[in-house]
Amino acid sequence: MGNAKWEQFAARMRELTDLGRALSLLSWDQSVVMPGKAAASRARATATLDSLTHSKATDPGLGDLIDDLIDDPSLDDLRRRSVEVAKRDYDKATKVPDDLVRALAEATGIGYQVWTEARPASDFAVFEPHLEKIVALRKEYADAVGYANERYDALLDDYEPGLTAIEVETVFAELIDGLEPIVDRVLAKAGPAPAFLRGKFDVGAQEAFCQWLVGHLGFDTAGGRLDVSPHPFTIQISAGDTRQTTRYTADELLSSVYAAIHETGHALYDQGLPEEWLDLPIGHYSSLAMHESQSRMWENQVGRSREFVGFLLSKLKERFESSLGGVTPDEFYEGVNHPERSLIRVEADELTYNLHIVLRFELELAMFRDELAVADLPEAWNKAVEQHVGLRPSDDRKGVLQDMHWSGGMQGYFPTYTLGTLYAAAFYAKAETDLGSLEGDLKRGETRRLLEWLRANIHSKANRYDTKVAAEKVLGAPFSPKPFLDYLETKYFELYDA
Ligand code: ZN
Numbered sequence: 001m002g003n004a005k006w007e008q009f010a011a012r013m014r015e016l017t018d019l020g021r022a023l024s025l026l027s028w029d030q031s032v033v034m035p036g037k038a039a040a041s042r043a044r045a046t047a048t049l050d051s052l053t054h055s056k057a058t059d060p061g062l063g064d065l066i067d068d069l070i071d072d073p074s075l076d077d078l079r080r081r082s083v084e085v086a087k088r089d090y091d092k093a094t095k096v097p098d099d100l101v102r103a104l105a106e107a108t109g110i111g112y113q114v115w116t117e118a119r120p121a122s123d124f125a126v127f128e129p130h131l132e133k134i135v136a137l138r139k140e141y142a143d144a145v146g147y148a149n150e151r152y153d154a155l156l157d158d159y160e161p162g163l164t165a166i167e168v169e170t171v172f173a174e175l176i177d178g179l180e181p182i183v184d185r186v187l188a189k190a191g192p193a194p195a196f197l198r199g200k201f202d203v204g205a206q207e208a209f210c211q212w213l214v215g216h217l218g219f220d221t222a223g224g225r226l227d228v229s230p231h232p233f234t235i236q237i238s239a240g241d242t243r244q245t246t247r248y249t250a251d252e253l254l255s256s257v258y259a260a261i262h263e264t265g266h267a268l269y270d271q272g273l274p275e276e277w278l279d280l281p282i283g284h285y286s287s288l289a290m291h292e293s294q295s296r297m298w299e300n301q302v303g304r305s306r307e308f309v310g311f312l313l314s315k316l317k318e319r320f321e322s323s324l325g326g327v328t329p330d331e332f333y334e335g336v337n338h339p340e341r342s343l344i345r346v347e348a349d350e351l352t353y354n355l356h357i358v359l360r361f362e363l364e365l366a367m368f369r370d371e372l373a374v375a376d377l378p379e380a381w382n383k384a385v386e387q388h389v390g391l392r393p394s395d396d397r398k399g400v401l402q403d404m405h406w407s408g409g410m411q412g413y414f415p416t417y418t419l420g421t422l423y424a425a426a427f428y429a430k431a432e433t434d435l436g437s438l439e440g441d442l443k444r445g446e447t448r449r450l451l452e453w454l455r456a457n458i459h460s461k462a463n464r465y466d467t468k469v470a471a472e473k474v475l476g477a478p479f480s481p482k483p484f485l486d487y488l489e490t491k492y493f494e495l496y497d498a
Contacts, residue, residue, distance in 0.1 A: 009065045014279045019053045021238045058093045085281035096144045107133050108409040115407035122397035132374045152368040155412030159288045162466040178485040189496035194335045199323040201253040210260040217264050218451045232259040234266035242270040265298030272459025287467040292420025301428040309333045311445035343398045357418040359384040425484035
């Protein structure tokens with residue numbers, strides 16, 4: 001009995017997976033190669049597939065199968081986990097009334113459009129009623145799906161299953177306590193950024209370099225592609241098809257190179273998910289923070305380490321001799337790590353980046369605890385930036401209007417960036433505990449041992465556990481921000497003799 005039901009369940013999961021693959025391919029195509037004239041017809045095709053997916057994901061027959069299987073003692077642990085994840089998704093999808101789904105889609109569609117105009121004009125008043133509507137609908141959404149302690153838990157759960165606002169608050173408080181003194185001490189010593197970072201860098205040569213680099217780091221180009229898009233991203237289309245993008249500008253070299261390293265971290269994770277599980281809920285990535293832990297580790301712990309930077313520079317000099325010929329490894333190391341206080345999150349460096357996330361989380365939480373009104377957001381934002389970053393935005397364009405997330409109804413998303421960064425440092429420290437120092441490897445540009453460790457401990461586990469549990473299993477201890485703080489202290493105190 002159990003097996004026949006399982007087969008029916010697995011067939012439904014395969015069908016949902018295939019619809020998801022079609023949607024992923026449409027989305028990649030739209031971001032990378034689709035002609036602009038196709039926008040309207042593509043939007044319709046996507047909406048049709050979305051609604052077909054939604055009706056299959058909420059089909060009562062699927063709910064019955066899940067109910068039958070959830071208590072089936074004949075299922076092994078792997079199958080039980082898939083059914084449990086499917087139940088969580090099914091319950092969520094069926095608890096939200098159709099008119100709320102539609103209202104949210106409409107409000108965020110218009111909200112995003114208005115935001116794209118409000119930001120360059122620095123005009124929060126235009127955006128305010130739309131954001132008010134989106135926040136109200138997201139509160140309704142949280143109430144519909146339910147939560148452990150408070151509304152924000154429901155939003156967080158969409159990105160980090162099982163994590164609560166209180167848990168994030170606790171981790172972030174410990175992070176801020178440790179981080180702010182390090183930032184103050186380092187920035188007192190760090191001067192202006194080195195000038196060699198700007199110059200002329202042939203785009204064709206950058207492209208050839210990045211194609212070589214991603215392959216060198218282990219990205220399987222027979223099972224993936226590196227293309228170009230204005231906002232770099234990685235997407236797994238299906239087994240054997242993981243696509244990443246970067247962007248090239250002729251007067252800047254590091255943004256294409258470091259975007260490619262970051263996205264390769266995402267792509268290696270996708271390429272390491274076990275193929276035999278890919279059609280099942282257990283085969284998906286564990287959460288956004290887990291995904292980001294992979295990209296940040298390759299970008300920062302590997303890509304910005306003194307050892308790897310020396311290797312990178314020697315390889316870059318082969319192609320960019322005229323601009324980089326006179327640059328020493330020490331200068332280049334300082335250049336790729338140079339920290340400063342800044343107003344814009346996406347331009348922030350490794351040292352100060354998380355200050356930007358913590359303030360967004362605090363503001364989101366206050367809104368969903370009914371302690372902060374949307375109308376008071378710009379002033380609250382400016383105060384928070386002053387408190388955490390030490391600067392005051394000159395206008396809302398460089399303040400509360402800078403990110404698209406809230407216009408898209410993505411409240412609860414921001415913490416995943418910082419959690420991923422903290423996991424990255426903790427995992428890397430554990431990898432070095434298990435493998436011995438990786439400095440010698442990185443000096444030679446060699447990352448195979450690290451990748452094998454990640455494959456064995458993280459990638460091959462896919463979605464066997466929620467990230468919180470998965471991290472504890474990898475680390476053999478509860479997770480904390482301490483490895484990240486230790487990493488920053490060691491690196492930046494040495495770099496600036498602070
Ligand atoms: Zn990322």
